[in-house]
Amino acid sequence: MSKTLYWIQGGSCGGDTWSLMNADTPDPIELLTAFDIDILWHHALSATAIDDLAALNRRILAGDQPLDILCVEGSIINGPNGSGRFDMTPQGPRKDFIHQLAQRARFVLAVGTCASFGGIGADSEIMASGLQFSKWEMGGLLGQGFRSGAGYPVINLPGCPCHCDVVVGTIGPGR
Numbered sequence: 001m002s003k004t005l006y007w008i009q010g011g012s013c014g015g016d017t018w019s020l021m022n023a024d025t026p027d028p029i030e031l032l033t034a035f036d037i038d039i040l041w042h043h044a045l046s047a048t049a050i051d052d053l054a055a056l057n058r059r060i061l062a063g064d065q066p067l068d069i070l071c072v073e074g075s076i077i078n079g080p081n082g083s084g085r086f087d088m089t090p091q092g093p094r095k096d097f098i099h100q101l102a103q104r105a106r107f108v109l110a111v112g113t114c115a116s117f118g119g120i121g122a123d124s125e126i127m128a129s130g131l132q133f134s135k136w137e138m139g140g141l142l143g144q145g146f147r148s149g150a151g152y153p154v155i156n157l158p159g160c161p162c163h164c165d166v167v168v169g170t171i172g173p174g175r
């Protein structure tokens with residue numbers, strides 16, 4: 001059965017996506033076919049129409065659409081004052097949506113230094129954090145005790161951007 005993957009950007013420059021696009025052994029398309037990965041959503045790679053995204057999100061959050069791999073690119077934006085309202089989706093702060101998605105995923109990957117630790121925005125008014133770290137301190141958006149559906153903490157793939165071979169090598173052979 002295919003592994004499902006959902007890729008979401010937080011406070012991101014997009015560099016980790018472009019790094020992934022530079023993979024060549026395998027390239028992104030070979031990665032999907034060789035490891036039978038079904039991309040539910042990626043802003044540049046998935047076939048899902050933007051008009052269908054809200055319904056897809058609802059199915060995932062309801063548990064009707066299994067989610068194996070959640071990839072987060074970019075920092076979690078918590079400002080102003082912890083509200084996350086500097087980075088909104090139609091449903092509310094993006095940080096809250098990412099938190100909900102993480103509860104449904106078997107594996108959660110923080111792709112790049114921003115998603116892992118907060119990056120350069122950690123010391124600014126956007127109050128950026130990583131998924132399970134805020135700079136060097138454990139915690140972040142999901143908290144120290146978070147474990148994904150498969151029983152793992154967030155898998156941090158730091159680098160600015162994360163090297164494409166690291167992303168491909170982690171996503172591909174994963175269970």
Ligand code: SF4
Binds near residue numbers: 011113119161162
């Ligand atoms: S880690 Fe680097 S490449 Fe990735 S979103 Fe942050 S600034 Fe961009």
